[in-house]
Amino acid sequence: MEADVQDAEGLVLYQTEGCPYCVKVRRYLEQAGRSIELRDLRGTPDAVQELIAATRRRTVPCLRIETAPGDFEWLHESADIIDYLAARFAEEG
Ligand SMILES: N[C@@H](CCC(=O)N[C@@H](CS)C(=O)NCC(=O)O)C(=O)O
Numbered sequence: 001m002e003a004d005v006q007d008a009e010g011l012v013l014y015q016t017e018g019c020p021y022c023v024k025v026r027r028y029l030e031q032a033g034r035s036i037e038l039r040d041l042r043g044t045p046d047a048v049q050e051l052i053a054a055t056r057r058r059t060v061p062c063l064r065i066e067t068a069p070g071d072f073e074w075l076h077e078s079a080d081i082i083d084y085l086a087a088r089f090a091e092e093g
Contacts, residue, residue: 007034007035007036008034008036008085008088008089009066010066010067011036011064011065011085011088012036012037012038012063012064013025013026013036013037013038013039013061013062013063013064014039014041014047014051014060014062014063014064015039015040015041015060015061015062016040016041016042017040017042019060019061021060021078022060022061022078024078024082025061025063025078025081025082025085026038028082028086029085032086032089034085036085041058041060051074054074055074055076057076059076061081062075062076062081063075063081063084063085065084
């Protein structure tokens with residue numbers, strides 16, 4: 001599912017609704033007053049395939065970071081994702 005107004009460019013969170021680690025990241029976003037594009041793996045086979053093709057894992061949450069047009073880095077681990085987002089939001093102000 002494509003979701004939400006984006007206010008951070010080039011970021012997509014691959015996630016599922018019920019995963020507690022995904023909830024942690026979504027809660028952080030809510031508290032930070034930010035939103036990014038969310039892709040829910042449930043019912044979105046394309047998102048599952050994208051994640052597995054890029055990372056060889058199906059684990060969520062995973063943050064896709066566009067580093068240049070069409071180039072992506074993929075970041076697993078909810079704590080690392082939150083640290084990355086916090087640093088990025090601090091930079092962007
Ligand atoms: N340590 C990870 C745990 C992530 C995790 O266990 N995610 C589960 C869903 S709640 C998952 O994707 N399991 C399926 C898999 O790893 O293939 C984090 O904090 O992000």
